Amino acid sequence: MAYTIPESIRSTATAGERLLFRTLKTYLPEDFIVYYEPEIHGKRPDFVIIGPDLGLIVLEVKDYTKNTILQINHDEWLLHTSTGSQTAVKSPLKQAREYVFHIADFLKKDKNLINLEGKYKYQLKFPFGFGAVFTRLTQKDFIENDLYSVIEPSFCLTRDEIDPEKEGFSEEILIEKILNMFSVPYRLREPLTKGEIDTIRFHLFPEVRISAEFKQPVPYQDQLLLSLHDIRTMDLHQENLAKQIGDKNRLIRGVAGSGKTLILSSRAKILAKEQPDWKILILCYNISLSRNIEQMIFHMMNEPDNLFDFDFSKEDAVKKQHNIIVRNFHSWLKNDLKITEGNIPGVLEKIKNGEAILPKYDAILIDEGQDFEASWFELVSSLLNPDTKSLLLVEDRAQTIYKRKRSYLQDTGLSFQGRSKVLNINYRNTAQIVKFAWDFYKTNSSLKYKVVNKEFEGEIIAPQSTRRRGVEPAIIKKDNFFQEAQLVAKQISRLHKEKNVPLSEVLILYRIKKSYHTSYIDILQKALKEQGIEYFWLTENNDSKRNFDKDDDRVKISTIDSSKGLDFQAVFIVNIDNMPFALEEDVEREVSLLYIGMTRAKEYLCLSYSGESEFTKYFEGLLIERQSGKTDEKSG
Incomplete structure (x- = not known):
C-alpha cells in the first residue's frame, strides 16, 4: 500500500479522481509516495508519484467520455461541453508532459540530484515521466475511436486498467505501465536513497523543510548548481498532518521531540499562503516558546521557496509581510484583548450577550495545549470564525506541569472525536536519551499505569525513538555546587572545542536560582566566565524572555x-x-518537569547534583548499575 499525501482525498474530487486515488494507494508498493493535487511552484498537477525504483511520474486525470471528445491532435483537443457548445483544451498528455518538465528543470539545478559526469552529464540521476488517465474510457473505446493514434498506449491508463472491479484489471499490469511512462526507456541501476527522496521533497514542497546547509548557487558551464548538505525534512506522517489538518478543528497528540511545534508552524505557513486574507493566531503558554515560534515563523515565511533564484548577496532583503500573530497567552490577553486573566469570566458573559467587541480569528493554533485552563479554551474558541472553525491543538500529556481539568468538547464546543492524530516517534533525541528520559518518567510518575499506545483523549503516549544513536546521558555527583558548576563549564568548553558544538546549541537548566545559603545562578555565571564562555540568562526576567534569540552565539541558562x-x-x-x-x-x-528538561537534548545530556533527593536516589541506582555493568564486562 503506497503512502498518500493527503491521507484521504477531498470530498469535492471527481469520481474518477477518487477511484484512481484508491487504486494507487492500494496497489502501488509501500515505498511509493502518491501526492494528490500538490502545489509545486505555481503548478498543480493531479497526481505526482515518487518511488525509489521508479523515479518521478506526473499523471493528469480526465473524466471525458467518448461523446465528449469531438476532435483530437497531439497539442489540442476539441470537446463538447455540457451546454452543447464546443471548447478547445490542451492535450492531457501535453499538459502532464509540461508539468513534469517544469519539475525536472527545477530539480536539475541541485547538483546532488544530477549526474556530474558520463553520458548523462547534467541530467537527473533518476527517470521522470508522465501520463494521462481516462477514468471513463476503456481500452475498447480507445481502439474504436482511434485514440491510440494520438496517445501511445504506454502513456495512458483507461478505466479497465485502474478499476479493480473490472474483469481485465491486473495489479501487475498497472504497476508495469506506471514503471514505463518515460519518453526514454530508463530503469534505475540503484534505487533512490531516502536522502535523495528527501532532497526532492525539500525542493518541491518548501513547507516540509526543517533545515539544510546550502552553499550559494554558482553558474557552472551554463548550469546553476546548488550544493545542499545536512538536509532535514519532515517525515511523511508529519507532512501529511501539516497539509491535511486545516479542515475545521484538529487535535495532535505527540511525545516530546515528535515535531509538534514544527507541524503547527508549517500548518500556519500553509494557511497563510492559501488564505492570505485570513487572520491567523498562534498561542502558547510560555514567553520563551512564543519567541521561538515567532522566530521559526519568521524564518519559514522569509525563506525563499526557490533557492536557485534567491539573491544570497542581499542580506538585508525586504522581509515578507504575513498575517500570522504569535503570542503567549497572557501577552495576548494584555496587548490584544486589553484584559487580564481575572476578567475572563466577565468577558465570556459579554461575548454570549453580544456586548463585547473583540478581534476575531479565521484560524487559531495552540501549542502545548495541556497547559491551558478550561476558561482559556472557552475564550479562544469564542473568538474563532464560526465559518472556518479552524482550530488546531497540539499537546503532550507527559509534559503536563500545570493542573488543568480537561474536556475539549466542553471547553471549546468542538468535538475532536475522529479528528485527532498521534505522533509517537521522537525525532529530536537520540535513542539513548529517549530511553533514559522515559525510564525515569515511567519509574517515578504516578501516571505510569495510564501509559498506553492507543489513541484516546487523556492517556500518556509512550515514545518510540528513531534509530539515531548517540552517547549515554551523563550522571555526575559532586561534593558541592561550586564543583558542579566548574565541571559543567569545562564540559561545555570541551564540547565546543572538541565536538564543534556551537555555544548557541548549549542549554543549562535549573529548578531554582537560589536557596537561603546558595545563589546557584551567581556561581554558575562565575564558572562560565572563568572558561571565557558567553551566556544569556533567558529567564532572568520577562524582558530577557522576550529578547531570547536562539541563534545568538551564547549558552542559554533557563528554568x-x-x-x-x-x-x-x-x-x-x-x-x-x-x-x-x-x-x-x-x-x-x-517528574514531568525533569522529563521535559531531559527531552530538550538532541545529542548530549548531562545531569549533575551535589546533594540528595528522591530523584538523585534514582540516578544513584543507575550509576551503580552502570558501574556494575562495566565490572561485568571486565570480568567477562
Whole structure:
C-alpha cells in the first residue's frame, strides 16, 4: 500500500479522481509516495508519484467520455461541453508532459540530484515521466475511436486498467505501465536513497523543510548548481498532518521531540499562503516558546521557496509581510484583548450577550495545549470564525506541569472525536536519551499505569525513538555546587572545542536560582566566565524572555519550565538535588518537569547534583548499575 499525501482525498474530487486515488494507494508498493493535487511552484498537477525504483511520474486525470471528445491532435483537443457548445483544451498528455518538465528543470539545478559526469552529464540521476488517465474510457473505446493514434498506449491508463472491479484489471499490469511512462526507456541501476527522496521533497514542497546547509548557487558551464548538505525534512506522517489538518478543528497528540511545534508552524505557513486574507493566531503558554515560534515563523515565511533564484548577496532583503500573530497567552490577553486573566469570566458573559467587541480569528493554533485552563479554551474558541472553525491543538500529556481539568468538547464546543492524530516517534533525541528520559518518567510518575499506545483523549503516549544513536546521558555527583558548576563549564568548553558544538546549541537548566545559603545562578555565571564562555540568562526576567534569540552565539541558562518546546544539541541540568522541590506538593509536576528538561537534548545530556533527593536516589541506582555493568564486562 503506497503512502498518500493527503491521507484521504477531498470530498469535492471527481469520481474518477477518487477511484484512481484508491487504486494507487492500494496497489502501488509501500515505498511509493502518491501526492494528490500538490502545489509545486505555481503548478498543480493531479497526481505526482515518487518511488525509489521508479523515479518521478506526473499523471493528469480526465473524466471525458467518448461523446465528449469531438476532435483530437497531439497539442489540442476539441470537446463538447455540457451546454452543447464546443471548447478547445490542451492535450492531457501535453499538459502532464509540461508539468513534469517544469519539475525536472527545477530539480536539475541541485547538483546532488544530477549526474556530474558520463553520458548523462547534467541530467537527473533518476527517470521522470508522465501520463494521462481516462477514468471513463476503456481500452475498447480507445481502439474504436482511434485514440491510440494520438496517445501511445504506454502513456495512458483507461478505466479497465485502474478499476479493480473490472474483469481485465491486473495489479501487475498497472504497476508495469506506471514503471514505463518515460519518453526514454530508463530503469534505475540503484534505487533512490531516502536522502535523495528527501532532497526532492525539500525542493518541491518548501513547507516540509526543517533545515539544510546550502552553499550559494554558482553558474557552472551554463548550469546553476546548488550544493545542499545536512538536509532535514519532515517525515511523511508529519507532512501529511501539516497539509491535511486545516479542515475545521484538529487535535495532535505527540511525545516530546515528535515535531509538534514544527507541524503547527508549517500548518500556519500553509494557511497563510492559501488564505492570505485570513487572520491567523498562534498561542502558547510560555514567553520563551512564543519567541521561538515567532522566530521559526519568521524564518519559514522569509525563506525563499526557490533557492536557485534567491539573491544570497542581499542580506538585508525586504522581509515578507504575513498575517500570522504569535503570542503567549497572557501577552495576548494584555496587548490584544486589553484584559487580564481575572476578567475572563466577565468577558465570556459579554461575548454570549453580544456586548463585547473583540478581534476575531479565521484560524487559531495552540501549542502545548495541556497547559491551558478550561476558561482559556472557552475564550479562544469564542473568538474563532464560526465559518472556518479552524482550530488546531497540539499537546503532550507527559509534559503536563500545570493542573488543568480537561474536556475539549466542553471547553471549546468542538468535538475532536475522529479528528485527532498521534505522533509517537521522537525525532529530536537520540535513542539513548529517549530511553533514559522515559525510564525515569515511567519509574517515578504516578501516571505510569495510564501509559498506553492507543489513541484516546487523556492517556500518556509512550515514545518510540528513531534509530539515531548517540552517547549515554551523563550522571555526575559532586561534593558541592561550586564543583558542579566548574565541571559543567569545562564540559561545555570541551564540547565546543572538541565536538564543534556551537555555544548557541548549549542549554543549562535549573529548578531554582537560589536557596537561603546558595545563589546557584551567581556561581554558575562565575564558572562560565572563568572558561571565557558567553551566556544569556533567558529567564532572568520577562524582558530577557522576550529578547531570547536562539541563534545568538551564547549558552542559554533557563528554568526547566521555560524550556518547553525548545531543543538544543547539548543540555546540562544542574542541581538535581533540588528536585522534587521541597515547597512543591505536587511531585507529579516535578517528574514531568525533569522529563521535559531531559527531552530538550538532541545529542548530549548531562545531569549533575551535589546533594540528595528522591530523584538523585534514582540516578544513584543507575550509576551503580552502570558501574556494575562495566565490572561485568571486565570480568567477562
